[in-house]
Amino acid sequence: MAETATLPEPLAETPPSQRRHGAAAWAAWLARRLGLSALTLWLVSMLVYVSTSSLGDPVRAIMGREYDADVARRTALTEQLNLDDPLPVRYLDWLRGLLSGDLGTGLASQRPVSEVIGPLVANTMVLVVIAAVVMIPVAFGIAMLSANYRRRRPDAAIQVVLLALAGLPEFVTGILLVALFATTVFQVLPAITLVAPGSTPWSTPEAMVLPVLTLVLAVAPYVSRIVRATLLEVLDSDYVELARLKGIPERVVMRKHALLNAIVPGIQVIALQLAWLAGGVVIVEAVFNYPGIGNQLVQSVRDHDVPVVQAISMIIAAVYVGVNLVADLLSILLTPRARTAISS
């Protein structure tokens, strides 16, 4: 289960440039997009802060039944979360800390948040990058296979399987894979990731197989379906028909004409899915108990550890915004139409 693949039109975001040429137009475009991304992140930070610290009562949530009994701890927690200050003051304090790299102190561990999540960020990045690197050739391969048999039985079968996989929530895929490969049917892979303190998950590669596989199965169907649709569009077009009539073999048509045209929609849907992965890892890490920020996020939400949740949410949102920015930039650079629209 990943985000739907409704692709933005690359031209939609390009402002009509008047009187500016070349580099100046590019700089203006980039400045505008960076400004919008910064604005988005700023609004995101408000949303994160308000929803974690003012909708409910975190102190009551943390202390549970001891709330009425333990006045001293209550005061201490209120003090630590600065709950006596008005909301705008607290928010600005937090934002100032965020910008200067001071993420506050975790309530559960009483250690600086950056110390708690620092090593976990690297673990999650490794997981996501491996999943992406595995996913891209797999998704393109399946799409090419499917397009090769277009509108025949193997294509239809592949599409139904992809559609079914696309609907499955990632924890369902994960648990079924564990049952299949780790516990019930075969016992060839570890069911959860156990990492000794000071060690890293990639020092036991077999423990990463199932989490990576789960992420790939969650994301590849979407990429595959979009790439196949683009391939079909090109393979049915007049200029490909002409190429065939000129006697160019189908393999070359696929490689030189169809695949190259599928790259831009491919990049956009891959970006969408990478951005989705930033959130999808939350559940997948929880399934496999993988020591990353996703698993830590779930743990911290359970512990009502507000500062850690705020920090991890901002990281995820920043990744999302950043990936989208890079994808827009890449797809404009790779689309001659859009490129000239900016710089001419």
Place this chain on the structure above:
Amino acid sequence: MSTTDATASPSALRRALRSKRFVFGGALTLVISVFVVVGPWLAPHGQNEVVGAPFSSQGLFGTDYLGQDVLSRVMYGGRSVLVIALLSTVLGMVLGVLIGVVAAYAGGWWDEVIMRLNDVMLAFPQILLALLVLTAVSQPRAWMIVLLVGASHAPRVARLARGVALGIVSRDFVHAAEALGERRSRVILAEVLPNMNAPLLAEAGLRLTYSIGIVAALGFLGFATDPSAANWGQMLNENRLALSTQPWSVLAPVLLIGLFTIGTNLTADGIAQLSQPGGGE
């Protein structure tokens, strides 16, 4: 989904029945929905009735971590998932369509501001929004989950609805209604919305698929609205340590969630194919 049959015209229904995806997905969705609705009346045991030792093989699917009958809990446990998922889908669709259509119809500056705020919401993966708010809440309630999941759907629906509505608001019959002096709200409700049916129906099916996934995922992560009641998502959380010894206590709810989402997703795709010109396979 029964709603699809009710709103489609007879010819659309006949075309739909020729789409294998729609028929298969719809049948799967229907079978599981019936199982979910009548399950509690047919369950051999109560949802909290202890029938044997924990994780024993008594009964069709054995017993769970407290010795409750897994089959009975599976029959009880779909109801809350289905109800919460349906309500949050409806909420998300209504909010999203309103936002999207108003943005498209108002145009200009309003459109820019609304869609920019929409982008902010889109920077959150859906599950993250729910987790954020649950941080400061001691006991999650069903209505909170409905609100949060619905709110996380809204910006995604709004983006689609705006796109669809943009193609409609510039058409002649909308201008005609405006020229006749219709109120803006009436133009939106009577002229724009009825022409957006098909893509929105497909989107609703997709949103239902995601709702089921997110609602079950929250249960799986341990954010239970009612800790003792049976709930497919929660059952995974309760029994996951027994996956190697008593696999059915986990596999039964997992398979039901999986089949349900496959069903709704195939149905949604069937509708989407039909709504495209020359669609259907």
